[in-house]
Amino acid sequence: MIKIGVIGYGYWGPNLVRNFAEIPGLMVACVADLDTKKLEIVQKRYPGVKTTTRFEDMINDPTIDAIAIATPVSTHFDLGMAALKADKHLWLEKPITQTVAQARQLVDEAEKRKRVLLVDHTFIYTGAVRKMRELIKSEDLGSIYYYDSIRVNLGLFQHDVSVISDLAVHDFSILDYLLEEQPIAVSAVGINHFPGTPENLAFITLFYDSGIIAHVNVNWLAPVKVRQILIGGSKKMITYNDLEPSEKIKVYDKGISFTDDPRKIYEMRVGYRTGDMWAPQIDGSEALKIEGGHFVDCIVNGKVPITDGLLGMRVVQLIEAATRSMNEHGRSVKLKGMPMRHGSVIE
Amino acid sequence: MIKIGVIGYGYWGPNLVRNFAEIPGLMVACVADLDTKKLEIVQKRYPGVKTTTRFEDMINDPTIDAIAIATPVSTHFDLGMAALKADKHLWLEKPITQTVAQARQLVDEAEKRKRVLLVDHTFIYTGAVRKMRELIKSEDLGSIYYYDSIRVNLGLFQHDVSVISDLAVHDFSILDYLLEEQPIAVSAVGINHFPGTPENLAFITLFYDSGIIAHVNVNWLAPVKVRQILIGGSKKMITYNDLEPSEKIKVYDKGISFTDDPRKIYEMRVGYRTGDMWAPQIDGSEALKIEGGHFVDCIVNGKVPITDGLLGMRVVQLIEAATRSMNEHGRSVKLKGMPMRHGSVIE
Amino acid sequence: MIKIGVIGYGYWGPNLVRNFAEIPGLMVACVADLDTKKLEIVQKRYPGVKTTTRFEDMINDPTIDAIAIATPVSTHFDLGMAALKADKHLWLEKPITQTVAQARQLVDEAEKRKRVLLVDHTFIYTGAVRKMRELIKSEDLGSIYYYDSIRVNLGLFQHDVSVISDLAVHDFSILDYLLEEQPIAVSAVGINHFPGTPENLAFITLFYDSGIIAHVNVNWLAPVKVRQILIGGSKKMITYNDLEPSEKIKVYDKGISFTDDPRKIYEMRVGYRTGDMWAPQIDGSEALKIEGGHFVDCIVNGKVPITDGLLGMRVVQLIEAATRSMNEHGRSVKLKGMPMRHGSVIE
Amino acid sequence: MIKIGVIGYGYWGPNLVRNFAEIPGLMVACVADLDTKKLEIVQKRYPGVKTTTRFEDMINDPTIDAIAIATPVSTHFDLGMAALKADKHLWLEKPITQTVAQARQLVDEAEKRKRVLLVDHTFIYTGAVRKMRELIKSEDLGSIYYYDSIRVNLGLFQHDVSVISDLAVHDFSILDYLLEEQPIAVSAVGINHFPGTPENLAFITLFYDSGIIAHVNVNWLAPVKVRQILIGGSKKMITYNDLEPSEKIKVYDKGISFTDDPRKIYEMRVGYRTGDMWAPQIDGSEALKIEGGHFVDCIVNGKVPITDGLLGMRVVQLIEAATRSMNEHGRSVKLKGMPMRHGSVIE
Known part of the structure; x- marks a missing residue:
């Protein structure tokens, strides 16, 4: 069972959590957001999921295998790099980063650490x-x-x-x-x-x-x-x-x-x-559910995602x-x- | 009763003739086309209308008050100028001419001779x-x-x-x-x-x-x-x-x-x-019918068309x-x- | 060339005349209507077509081969029977008559006189x-x-x-x-x-x-x-x-x-x-045009129309x-x- | 906080649970279904919710205030009557019962016990x-x-x-x-x-x-x-x-x-x-959410639902x-x- 933490419960985060919760082999262990109001919604909907306002706790938690980042793009590089450096597999919302140079660094870091890096270009999975x-x-x-x-x-x-x-x-x-x-x-x-x-x-x-x-x-x-x-x-x-x-x-x-x-x-x-x-x-399957299953498959079987970091960089x-x-x-x-x-x- | 001759019975010409035929105060007197097959269609549909393969006959006919030109744009300038010089009012398909310079000359000629110059930008009349x-x-x-x-x-x-x-x-x-x-x-x-x-x-x-x-x-x-x-x-x-x-x-x-x-x-x-x-x-009136009535109104009452030569030139x-x-x-x-x-x- | 007379130039009659005018082998010779305003429209649109307010003239005209009836249904039987008795081929608007008994009489009369009886159920020809x-x-x-x-x-x-x-x-x-x-x-x-x-x-x-x-x-x-x-x-x-x-x-x-x-x-x-x-x-051909061609084909080649009197009766x-x-x-x-x-x- | 139990997690039950989970003042305490596969889905989605294959347990549970029934119509009367007799408020899927006579009995029982009886005619709340x-x-x-x-x-x-x-x-x-x-x-x-x-x-x-x-x-x-x-x-x-x-x-x-x-x-x-x-x-609010809120309002404030048992009976x-x-x-x-x-x- 792969345990995933989700950073950001704004517009897209709830869709990630809802779909991840249905995917066999995947478990949403934690949700982080700066807004405690949003974390309260998580708690009412999913009583079993941990919540935190400190994303570092999630990144430093050794029981977490993967991190999904659904925050503004300006934070993607720093959060993504921190997650990779903690040896987490990484799911990043689109666009991967603000610049090609940043994208290149994330791609290299993921490759070096043999971590899966999936960029959430959801339409590809429809x-x-x-x-x-x-x-x-x-x-x-x-x-x-x-x-x-x-x-x-x-x-x-x-x-x-x-x-x-x-x-x-x-x-x-x-x-x-x-x-x-x-x-x-x-x-x-x-x-x-x-x-x-x-x-x-x-x-x-x-x-x-x-x-x-x-x-x-x-x-x-x-x-x-x-x-x-x-x-x-x-x-x-x-x-x-x-x-x-x-x-x-x-x-x-x-x-x-x-x-x-x-x-x-x-x-x-x-x-x-x-x-x-x-x-x-x-x-007609929901694309996010297929994509989540693909992410699990890549982690478990060492595959490269269709929407990999290079696609994100291009x-x-x-x-x-x-x-x-x-x-x-x-x-x-x-x-x-x-x-x-x-x-x-x-x- | 204004008598109009139509040059060109290809794609758009039949729409002109059909609408002109319904407009009070306007009469289609003659249709010119190089293709005699097309003129035969005119004759079957409108037994009373004259047909010719020589547009000059129409332009030189003193009983014709106005000329409508529905031929390829490359011919607009020459045909339009000939019609104006014969003191006909002029209805020109869009675009008025191939160049701004040509459009300018038609506008000036129409103004000099106090002839109505309407460019058939039909959508304006919808x-x-x-x-x-x-x-x-x-x-x-x-x-x-x-x-x-x-x-x-x-x-x-x-x-x-x-x-x-x-x-x-x-x-x-x-x-x-x-x-x-x-x-x-x-x-x-x-x-x-x-x-x-x-x-x-x-x-x-x-x-x-x-x-x-x-x-x-x-x-x-x-x-x-x-x-x-x-x-x-x-x-x-x-x-x-x-x-x-x-x-x-x-x-x-x-x-x-x-x-x-x-x-x-x-x-x-x-x-x-x-x-x-x-x-x-x-x-929901057909735009061409409104436009045809407007053309007659401009001729009879000395008005400037909404879709005048200047609009055509712009x-x-x-x-x-x-x-x-x-x-x-x-x-x-x-x-x-x-x-x-x-x-x-x-x- | 089959010459057809059209009785009734109200809602549907103009469609008949417009389509008949395009059909090879068919010629609209005459249009009858009680309303002279409508006949004036016919004259402006089709200068070569005769008009009359007396349908009997059309029925008694030996140069007319066929009659199309586009009048209210209450008149279909009398007009249709008169046309058949004058040995005209008959095009009747739908429904053929007010009663099955009337329809039966028209069918029999047409059969006896070997005249084509087509009921204009236009949709069949789309x-x-x-x-x-x-x-x-x-x-x-x-x-x-x-x-x-x-x-x-x-x-x-x-x-x-x-x-x-x-x-x-x-x-x-x-x-x-x-x-x-x-x-x-x-x-x-x-x-x-x-x-x-x-x-x-x-x-x-x-x-x-x-x-x-x-x-x-x-x-x-x-x-x-x-x-x-x-x-x-x-x-x-x-x-x-x-x-x-x-x-x-x-x-x-x-x-x-x-x-x-x-x-x-x-x-x-x-x-x-x-x-x-x-x-x-x-x-995508206009159904009336196909139907008109079929009517001509039935007359010329002695065929029974697809939308014959029996269909009309049913x-x-x-x-x-x-x-x-x-x-x-x-x-x-x-x-x-x-x-x-x-x-x-x-x- | 009103605690509700849901009987039936087939086609409609999941919609009830999902919406009830979002309504302030309402808490899904238990879900009953004969199919344990369906109960497993409930457990994965909502770790905090109890599940059972025995609806009687739910009806006999004194901490449950209300019962929602989303089972085939043939079971509505028996289940509904059991719930009312246990003094639960009742949410019944449409149609309320198989016969008018049964509906009448449920209406009378609810009235006698001063329980809210809402029939889920969802469209009324759109x-x-x-x-x-x-x-x-x-x-x-x-x-x-x-x-x-x-x-x-x-x-x-x-x-x-x-x-x-x-x-x-x-x-x-x-x-x-x-x-x-x-x-x-x-x-x-x-x-x-x-x-x-x-x-x-x-x-x-x-x-x-x-x-x-x-x-x-x-x-x-x-x-x-x-x-x-x-x-x-x-x-x-x-x-x-x-x-x-x-x-x-x-x-x-x-x-x-x-x-x-x-x-x-x-x-x-x-x-x-x-x-x-x-x-x-x-x-554009989801009707079920509005309806759930209305149900809570009726229970708390002693109101009669818009879609009451009488509407269900009619x-x-x-x-x-x-x-x-x-x-x-x-x-x-x-x-x-x-x-x-x-x-x-x-x-």
Whole structure:
């Protein structure tokens, strides 16, 4: 039985505790938060779980095997490093750290100590994203032309990180998982509508060597919640609506056929193809529960998580580059290749 | 009775003829097209209408009062100028011309000859866009924060102009009409997925001096048709879904309240406000029919069209600048102010 | 070239004329209506078409081959019989007549004179209904369990016939076409909310010998328009949403598996099966155009229409029986078998 | 602190325990179930809660103040009566009992012992239903014309009660709460598609003295989940879509105006009125949590629950009458008035 301690019982922490409590082989031993009101809620809900306002107690407790950190990103590096140095396995909320350099240090420390380091890019563990990867891998879609995501809603305004760190980060991880190709450049624009706050709306475009273009529209100030991704391929196309209770993924047998016959240069060289639509059945399990099981599996069997520290680091590189481009009103920023493990799947 | 000749019976021409035929005071006298197959269709549908493959006959016909041009944009300038020089009133499909310089010449020629020059930016005449303008003018929305449009579908691929000229042009005209403020810079990225064709997918951002940001997502290669605009204001927000048969416009009494109290600098300074949603009834008349009536009214009563040549010229300036930015991978391109008439309304 | 005269240019007549005008081999020669205002509209739209307020002129005109009747149902029998007696082919709006006895006379007269008698049950000619028949015929759905239709909207209140004659009539014809089995009993309830008017809301249930149950919910006083049909089968199920611009038909690989093992009598004997959803591509042609072409084909090649007078008569039998049941607050009314041709398809 | 014991940890029991655990003043002391596997789940989730396979232990435990019963309906009467006789307050899942006679006995016993008896008609405690009642009470809708509900999905097939007891029961309680008028007759039809099982599909119509008609369409064998209610009034109309994450309730300023001027008897006497749509903000709290708080409030302050035993009894009367009508293929069954308390609101 792996005993885990959770630091932070704010917005996301309760979801971690609730899911961890259901996972075979995992036991929530302790919850830490600076706010005693929140610890009281833990006590009412889970009478058997210890609580503390001092995270050090948890880190120094030798009966604790793993630590999950669900605190603001500015604290990730220090808390994560302390946990690793105490030889704990580490579950870190996204984004892994504020900078690539910090991420690199955590990755190295985890490797040195042979500890599991999982970054909680939850979407990777949803049935929908796994199904999309399966479709892309099987070449059902043909060559990928574009990825176009809208991820908008009202709030939750954050005062320390921009909407890119909060929302676009999901697309950065999904793209990394789906395409197994890293972008070569990024152009981003954004705006903060309130003085002294981070950007609350941004539009980010990623360019890939293979010709793929990816676009991400994120906004904390939208009247409606939208979670919609379009993926266009040469053979088929996908829509992914995460708010749809069933049929989240729809595969369209639609596209165009293009002739590059030079004799047709003055004619229409594009033909349309419209066929059936198909919505594959999708595993509806809660992603966090699958992810928690995967974390246990990695610890017990010495595996590397699908959402490992390197994935976390690549995502931070994109956040940094997009932020730089945004500060320069859309100027394209080049990206260099980062280390990457290939082909992870959930078993 | 104003007699009108229509040049071009391809994709849009049939809509012009069908609507013109229903407008009191207007009579379709003649249709010109190079394709005799298309002229045969005209003859079966409208036995009383003359047809010709020679547009010059129509332009030289002294019984014709006005000419509507629904041909590829590359022909707009020559055909439009010929019509004006023959002292015809002129209805031009969007975009008015390929260049600002050409647009300027048409505007000047029309002014000199006191002819009506209407550019067919049809959306301006829809009940939905008119209602949005009414809401913005009445300050129901408060200060405008952003405009975010998605306008994607499969096809119609064009081989002479990019998706910006074809689809983003609608948003450029709507923005001009709604905001009565001109953007100061534009950043655009886009891609053509097939060699030798114009861009089939583009993302354009417009920056305004007042702090408004506008974003337009256009794509000819999407599996589903989307026509969705979000407008965020400090008091209320709008969604406009043009594919919704009723309730195209929804007004959300939602937003955030922001305190800039410096003592709260380390706390959350944003509060949420969510209230009712309201879908005002909208005039469902076909926009082209209203626009046709407006054209007649301008001719008969010497008025200037809401979608006059200057509006058409401002739109072309945006197309040109967005295209330049797109060629430079998103580099921000500055815009200079253009002449503008204020406050037109449909009476 | 078949010359057709259209009697009635009210709500549906304009659709007939517009579609007939596009059909090869068919020519609208004349339109009759008592309202000269409506005839003026015809003249502006179709300068070549004759108009008259005297339908007799049209019926007595030997150059007219066929008559389409789009007038209130109370006039169908007299007008239809007059047209047949003048040896015209006959296109009759639904329902064919007010009574089964009248329908029988028209059928006999048409047969005697070898004239084509088509009843305009338009839905039968839609791509969606044809696709559903194809799916049912191919036994993709397995045994049919039920048909459940909602057909509600605001208006058009009629003052001479109830909502059953106006709306449920569509389901009666679709059921006849899909199932090729006649119901054995009907139970209906309904209400008129305004004194002296026909029922504006009704719920009708049809019982079939094979165990199928069909339910139809019709309402002229609904705030939203709904056109939704569910069809449950032992293998698969269908939803048909006629207001959906694309993907009108969705086929669900969902159902239950049932064990009648008597040893399991105290346990749950039902298992669930949920699989993919599939939306077949559907012919999007305007149904009236296909129907018009079919009418021409029947006249020219001596065929019997899919929606022949017998189908029209069976539908009237259902209207009569449902109305009787409604007057007795839902008491089940038995139906006797009616003549039926099997297996018509659109070629 | 009120200590509650929960009998039954099958489908609904876990929701009760989870919500009760969050309610101030309420403590889940014990859970009983015959299945020890289910009790193990309780122990992992809630280490502090006692579990037992013997419900008698719970009923005989003097430290337990209240019992919640979430077992099959056939056991409600015996278990409920045992709990009341042990002077426990009683929370009973819907429907209260199998027969009106049993319900009457529970009501009398609770009254005699001055115990709170709440029947868990959860929908009454949703923000949406409370808002609809507010709208009806305020006469915003004018006179009510009809209530039309669709409540269909795939499963959960039950082997002891029909779909009426399972699903239509929700509408029976909502109607009782909204209208404060009892129906005078019911007509129902239904079918079981599998031998030896209860009806899995039914259509029920309720008739009211005031002219209101209510219709309920319930089906366990539908490929899609639908929870849609239309309410038509003389001034306004409502749609209530319970699956909509926001804007569950929409109020349409639509209707017809009717003239009964006898001189217009041969003309259209109905005019249409279409105006704005409005979606009021709705309390999104989980209904079970509100209901649990209400239960505590009734116990502590000696109040009568909104969903008291009398409401439960009236609902059972409707189930009995609808079942009788269904067995007679839709024959209308008269209802007699039942005792009713008026005007309960959630404080």
